[in-house]
Amino acid sequence: MSNPQLETLLNQQKAAFKRNPPDIEKRLDSLKKLSDIVKQHQEELIEAVYTDFGLRAREETLFLEIFPLQDEIRHAMKNLRNWAKRRYVQGAWFLLPSSAYYQFQPLGSVGIMGAWNYQVLLSLSPLVDAIAAGNHAIIKPSEMAPASAEVIKEIVNSNFSEDYIHCITGDAEIAREFSSMPFDHLFFTGSTRIGKKIMAAAAPNLTPVTLELGGKSPAIIHECYPVKLAAKRIMAGKLFNCGQTCVAPDYVIMPSSLNAEFEEEVKNSVAKFYPNITENEQYSQIINSDHFDRLNDLLIDAEDQGARIVEVSFQKSVADKKLMTPKLVFGVTPEMKLMQDEIFGPILPVLNLNTINDAVDFVNDNPKPLALYYFDEKKKRIDWLLRNTLSGGVTINDTIYHLAQHNLPFGGVGASGMGHYHGFDGFRTFSKKRAVMHQKRFAASDFLHPPFTGFKKKLINIIGRITKV
Structure with missing residues (x-):
């Protein structure tokens, strides 16, 4: 089903792009404007995110959304002229004296579908890449975080012309219509289940898609690595936004001999991170009651199948506040739901496998994860693991921070997504690498x-x- 208003908007953007594609100066001006309006409305964005979750620390939104976004804009502005240069390549000798080069051309009008867990970053970060590449864009933030969606809509639409950059909001039906529009590129961040629907909706128009999905990202601990350090770094990555992060460690693989020490060190780390956790204003809530209930169902299913659930904080979850306290789950098996579905919450299963070979076999026997974390200090084993696994990205001896490296691509593989963004890779995603022979x-x-x-x-x-x- 087509949406006449959305169709008109897209046609306006495509017509405007044909008349005058943004040159480098306009792109730089637009990036500077985006940075300025995010800074100007920073407190509104933070408050809107807090409203969507019911509780999320100001510092967490600054650290995980606002600061990375602003730094990404800075990085793009610094490097854009170099990214956009034509590159000469060696030509075929039998076609001499011709010259050969490639240059990056903007695609046209692109669609960007954000995600509720980091609404500001995941709606506007792809926009940075789209602007840098010279495109027009329409943004659709997630309807599951309506307060932040409306603030993004207000600040974007009041500062950019409708035929250049525009934001729309709406329910799941609007999202379905959005994904079926004939964009010149469609960028989606969300679950694997919805990603399949997005790709199917885009297929009739042959719209190229970038899918930033999720999956079950493992954290593998070698028996020689300090358990205290591994536990601290795993729990830090796990509990940002109460586990509602696409690259959060989804489960741990380690030898059973480490269980007792790991449990103790996890409790110590959580106590330091979030003292009095049920009253702690820096520990986020679950986005809504449906997700809270889903997480509880995962725990019930695991316990019914013999798993041991450990309340890490010594305090119980509070349903009416959508506050779920961190939990470890020991004795898990692959048949349990929490080992099949992405958890997206503060529940950390521990799968006991006694060798790195067994750990790698388990990872490779399951859908390719968005991220993989390995804790070890022996280079030979690290290199072996990197050769014998495939994932979207990897962090060695820490979690999640590979996504903050502007000169590294971010993206999944297989069920965890397709395509990349961030930095030059984002610029390239929203461009056509056009071959020219002269x-x-x-x-x-x-x-x-x-x-x-x-x-x-x-x-x-x-x-x-x-x-x-």
Whole structure:
């Protein structure tokens, strides 16, 4: 089903792009404007995120959304002129004296679908890349975080022209219509389940898609690594936004001999991070009651199948506040729901496998994760694990921070997504790498036109002998 208003908006953007694609100066001005309005409305954005969750620390939104976004804008502005340069390449010798180069062209009008867990960052970070590449864009933030969606809509639409950059909000039906529009590129962040629907909706228009999805990101601890340090770093990454992070460690793999120490060190770390956790204003709530109930169902299913659930904080979850306290789950098996579905909450299963080979086999026997975390200090084992696994990204001896490296691509593989963004890779995602060959007035290729007789036959035979491997 088409949406007439959305269709009109997209047609306006495409027409405006055809008339005057944004040059480098306009792109830089637009990036600066985006940075300025985010700074100007920073407190409104933070308050809106707090409203959506019911509780999320100001510092967490600053550290995980506002600061990375502003730094990404800074990085793009610093490097844009270099990214956009044409690059000459070595030409084929038999086409001399031609020259060959490629240059990055903007695609047109692109669609960006954000995600509720980090609404500000995941709606506006792809926009940074789209602007840098020279596109027009329409943004659709997630309807599951309506307060932040409306603030983003207000600050974007009051500062950019409708035919250049525009934000729309709406329910799941609007999202479905959005994904079926004939954009020149569609960027989606969300679950694997919805990602499949987005790709199917885009297919009739042959709209290229970037899917930033999720999955079950493992944290593997080698028996020689300090358990105290591993526990601290795993729990820090796990409990940001109460586990509602696509690259949060989803489960731990380690030898059973480490269980007791790991449990103790996790409790110590959580006590330091979030003292009096049920009253702690820095510990986020679950986004809504449905997700809270889903997490409880995962725990009930695991316990019914023999798992041991450890209340890490010594305090119980508070349902009416959507506050779920951190929990470890020991004795898990692959059949349990929490080992099949992405958890997206403060529940950390521990799967006991006694060798790195067994850990790698388990990871490889399941859908490819968005992130993989390995705790070890022996380079030979690290290199072996990197050679023998495949994931969207990797952090060694820490969690989640690989996504903050501007010069590294961020994106999944297989069920965890397709395509990349951040930095130059984001610029390239929203561009066409266009090949150009420039031939001279007098060219050797003129001697290769039909009819193929006499001298031309000999010349082609010579080329064949020279180019033979």
